[in-house]
Amino acid sequence: MNFQKIPPLENSTCILDIAFKKARKKGMQKNLKGNWLQIIRQKEALKLDIVRDQIVPRLHKITGQFPDVTIMSSFYQKLMKLTLDVDLMRRALATVDWGMKQVKKLQKTYVSQIFKEKEREEIKGITKKFYGRVSSVVKQLDPAFEDLERFRKIMLTYPDIKDLYTVCLYGFPNVGKTTLLNNLTGTKAKIAAYAFTTKSINAGYIGRGEEKIQVLDVPGTLARKDTMNKIELQAELVIDEVADMTIYVFDLSEYCGISVEEQVQLYDKIKKKKDVLVYLSKKDLLSDEIVSSFKEKHYSVEELQDLLQKIQKEREDENIKKD
Ligand SMILES: Nc1nc2c(ncn2[C@@H]2O[C@H](COP(=O)(O)OP(=O)(O)OP(=O)(O)O)[C@@H](O)[C@H]2O)c(=O)[nH]1
Ligand SMILES: [Mg+2]
Structure with missing residues (x-):
């Protein structure tokens, strides 16, 4: 088992900055077709897609990269129990998973609102609200990120014990x-x-x-x-x-x-x-x-x-x- 491959955890500020920056850039693209309402809807919906596509895989990667304690050899299970709080690690991973699902859900909800709205300013307001909700969700993950980063550093010290x-x-x-x-x-x-x-x-x-x-x-x-x-x-x-x-x-x-x-x-x-x-x-x-x-x-x-x-x-x- 190799515990050295888990990359360092990012914090919410970093994850959100990247996502919002990419969304802003894409939102400036000019080659969209249709009347002004269609164009503005597409532009704003695209921003929401990008925010989701930036955040969800990042969170998914975190949950995927931490080892599944239940399928480890008994040695590693016991080593983990000795050196870190396995239940807290499980809870932190579940929190990140929850965050990922929330971001997906918010994207769906707010995109459908964008396509129902007819006023330019109202549509832009929906994007803002979405950004606010997503920020709040991702910021709630910071304690989990901190716990996981601490555990990652502990796991870096684990030996790669082979079946020899x-x-x-x-x-x-x-x-x-x-x-x-x-x-x-x-x-x-x-x-x-x-x-x-x-x-x-x-x-x-x-x-x-x-x-x-x-x-x-x-x-x-x-x-x-x-x-x-x-x-x-x-x-x-x-x-x-x-x-x-x-x-x-x-x-x-x-x-x-x-x-x-x-x-x-x-x-x-x-x-x-x-x-x-x-x-x-x-x-x-x-x-x-x-x-x-x-x-x-x-x-x-x-x-x-x-x-x-x-x-x-x-x-x-x-x-x-x-x-
Ligand atoms: N002169 C001499 N010094 C030795 C010998 N073996 C180890 N030492 C010294 O003893 C000290 C402790 O050696 P380590 O190999 O770090 O001991 P350890 O048992 O791994 O120690 P911990 O990791 O703290 O449990 C060091 O200063 C070594 O240089 C030896 O054969 N001769
Ligand atoms: Mg020693």
């Missing part, structure tokens, strides 16, 4: 998960010496083609069940919904600010849920004694790469056999 074998890099903040992602996959995701650098999910890939392996670097978690924030909960979501394999990143140097004891507690917890491989980060800062006193089996970047390449190759071979 998926590895999740998990651990406390600042332990070196993103550094590992970059080393494993060659991506260039942001790394920094403070906790919660990663606020959304970063993705990198090993191998090419249909069976490449997706590595997801999730925000660090403090793993305190009651106080976990929405950013941390994304990590749980990846573990629960998409990860085929989890790599737990340990920082034995404790430069991350979390004691080894706490890191072990979280590791024990996650181990109950999933098969977990262990990676020791910041080994360059550790003495050989500390590394060798660590009893869990752990892997280097090269070993992890080899392992993942092997999994990828096996999956590719299986695919070839199936075909």
Whole structure:
């Protein structure tokens, strides 16, 4: 699913300005046929058509470009629920849809009034009234546009998670998960010496083609069940919904600010849920004694790469056999 394609939302002023400007321009055209009454009716009706034709597709595009939550994978449905107000998004989209229908209805009503009216000034007055009503409708959409723009920006941070074998890099903040992602996959995701650098999910890939392996670097978690924030909960979501394999990143140097004891507690917890491989980060800062006193089996970047390449190759071979 690609959330990057939703264009920025316009506001009512912008939408109305474009529509009215185009209508004014067209209203000046001179090649209309008939007597003065027919000409003025045609001219004014044309303005109304143009206003509708400018506004309706714009609004339609907005409602069409936002994803339909009901047909999303359970991962994205849950990610949305965690990061934005899905009901408010639905209501905002329904409001835009309402606006679109109102503009269509107003155009019909006022065009039919134009064709019934016989006085020049009265006909022009109908156009003015139509402009007023349309402006009022479109202006009422501004709060919905603002909500949708906010949601669009949130969705820009969503990863484009593909239906591939998926590895999740998990651990406390600042332990070196993103550094590992970059080393494993060659991506260039942001790394920094403070906790919660990663606020959304970063993705990198090993191998090419249909069976490449997706590595997801999730925000660090403090793993305190009651106080976990929405950013941390994304990590749980990846573990629960998409990860085929989890790599737990340990920082034995404790430069991350979390004691080894706490890191072990979280590791024990996650181990109950999933098969977990262990990676020791910041080994360059550790003495050989500390590394060798660590009893869990752990892997280097090269070993992890080899392992993942092997999994990828096996999956590719299986695919070839199936075909
Ligand atoms: N010396 C050394 N520093 C490392 C190593 N791995 C990571 N770091 C440093 O540790 C800090 C945190 O690294 P990140 O990769 O951003 O850690 P993270 O786990 O992704 O952090 P959050 O996104 O905040 O959860 C950065 O300053 C990195 O440069 C390593 O192997 N050796
Ligand atoms: Mg990070």
